[in-house]
Amino acid sequence: MTVIGAGTIGLSTAVTLAAGGHEVTVIDPAPASGSTYHAGGMLAPAAEVVYQQDPLFPLMQAAGQWYPELVELVAQHTDVPTGHQAHGTLVVAADRADAQHLGELMDYQVAHGMTVEQITTRQARTQEPALSPRLAGAVSIPGDHQVFPRQFAAAMQDAAGNLGVRFITETAEEIAGASVVLGSGETVDAEQIVLANGLGAASVRGWYEDRMPLQLRPVYGDILRLSVPKPLQPLVTKVIRGFVEDRPIYVIPREDGTVAIGATSREDGRAEPRVSGVHELLRDAIRVVPGVEECDLVEASAGARPGTPDDLPYLGRVNEHVVVSTGYFRHGILLTALAAKVTREIIEGVQPSVDIVACSPERHTREGINHERDR
Numbered sequence: 001m002t003v004i005g006a007g008t009i010g011l012s013t014a015v016t017l018a019a020g021g022h023e024v025t026v027i028d029p030a031p032a033s034g035s036t037y038h039a040g041g042m043l044a045p046a047a048e049v050v051y052q053q054d055p056l057f058p059l060m061q062a063a064g065q066w067y068p069e070l071v072e073l074v075a076q077h078t079d080v081p082t083g084h085q086a087h088g089t090l091v092v093a094a095d096r097a098d099a100q101h102l103g104e105l106m107d108y109q110v111a112h113g114m115t116v117e118q119i120t121t122r123q124a125r126t127q128e129p130a131l132s133p134r135l136a137g138a139v140s141i142p143g144d145h146q147v148f149p150r151q152f153a154a155a156m157q158d159a160a161g162n163l164g165v166r167f168i169t170e171t172a173e174e175i176a177g178a179s180v181v182l183g184s185g186e187t188v189d190a191e192q193i194v195l196a197n198g199l200g201a202a203s204v205r206g207w208y209e210d211r212m213p214l215q216l217r218p219v220y221g222d223i224l225r226l227s228v229p230k231p232l233q234p235l236v237t238k239v240i241r242g243f244v245e246d247r248p249i250y251v252i253p254r255e256d257g258t259v260a261i262g263a264t265s266r267e268d269g270r271a272e273p274r275v276s277g278v279h280e281l282l283r284d285a286i287r288v289v290p291g292v293e294e295c296d297l298v299e300a301s302a303g304a305r306p307g308t309p310d311d312l313p314y315l316g317r318v319n320e321h322v323v324v325s326t327g328y329f330r331h332g333i334l335l336t337a338l339a340a341k342v343t344r345e346i347i348e349g350v351q352p353s354v355d356i357v358a359c360s361p362e363r364h365t366r367e368g369i370n371h372e373r374d375r
């Protein structure tokens with residue numbers, strides 16, 4: 001069994017397969033250096049709801065339910081902390097228009113069976129005293145949690161090693177039948193290959209006929225890491241999400257006394273953090289949590305989310321040797337629990353625990369599009 005890519009998706013898949021008794025090799029020149037390295041790590045099946053993306057909801061909800069199982073599995077095989085926190089999420093509105101938006105979103109979430117509770121801004125401030133006294137609305141989402149993606153990736157990598165997974169720090173160039181051709185020209189034989197290398201999946205040749213079926217695009221996000229001065233720790237204990245003049249913002253507390261503030265969304269092809277993005281994030285975060293102004297800025301970075309045309313991942317078998325698992329876009333840290341479990345089920349020939357028909361890796365080929373139109 002060979003997994004190409006050691007981001008959150010490849011690592012969780014490798015751990016799950018290895019724990020299931022499979023012999024696993026992982027190929028990646030720079031494990032956990034992609035989108036996973038930059039991600040905020042919100043596990044937010046409810047708060048991340050986007051209008052008209054109904055096919056995503058059951059996938060996100062299943063992943064949220066399965067997350068504790070994945071975290072426990074990893075923790076059984078490593079002493080490296082997983083960085084998982086289940087303290088819940090508060091979503092707040094900066095002004096009246098934001099409060100109206102928040103109320104409408106809450107109605108939509110409740111209509112889709114999600115547990116979201118309206119609370120007063122006073123109640124929100126009782127839970128999180130660092131919140132601004134000038135907020136216009138608040139809701140509590142107790143089931144939306146978080147994980148520190150870098151920490152979790154380190155824990156999964158260690159767990160994988162302890163489970164006997166072999167790591168090859170090279171680039172996969174091509175899949176030729178039941179083997180993977182590396183950048184060095186060497187080959188790795190594997191009866192089953194999982195293509196789980198994020199945006200890089202579209203540059204691995206050999207597993208499709210004439211036309212690459214995956215339509216992946218980088219959607220960049222600027223994100224910041226701040227160190228909270230000791231007297232202010234913890235600045236917040238839950239994930240704080242906010243709407244500020246219709247712009248989304250989040251503040252995520254980490255166990256190491258830092259907070260993450262994110263994230264912008266842009267498709268301008270610029271891989272470095274933009275000054276405008278850093279400015280916007282700090283301005284909006286200070287509006288929601290004024291104490292952010294007292295913190296030290298320790299990092300500004302930008303990551304590329306692996307986007308797809310319909311925001312759904314590409315997950316499924318494409319031939320007798322290859323399973324594709326990529327395109328997790330904005331939700332890859334959350335969906336990693338689903339990716340790992342379902343990939344193992346596909347490999348073992350078991351009916352997937354969740355319907356993944358909408359995730360077919362071939363749905364954007366001409367044939368796939370015609371088929372959709374004919375239905």
Ligand SMILES: Cc1cc2nc3c(=O)[nH]c(=O)nc-3n(C[C@H](O)[C@H](O)[C@H](O)COP(=O)(O)OP(=O)(O)OC[C@H]3O[C@@H](n4cnc5c(N)ncnc54)[C@H](O)[C@@H]3O)c2cc1C
Nearest residue numbers: 007009034035036041042172198200221303331332333334
């Ligand atoms: C700013 C930001 C904030 C985010 N916040 C959240 C969040 O709060 N919650 C959430 O659920 N998601 C979030 N995401 C999205 C999430 O980060 C991604 O969906 C997820 O990390 C995708 O994981 P992946 O393993 O598929 O890809 P990646 O993490 O990009 O990993 C791909 C790996 O493949 C390797 N690779 C590439 N090409 C090859 C090759 N040819 N051969 C071998 N290896 C190769 C790379 O070195 C890399 O290690 C965020 C993303 C960004 C940028």
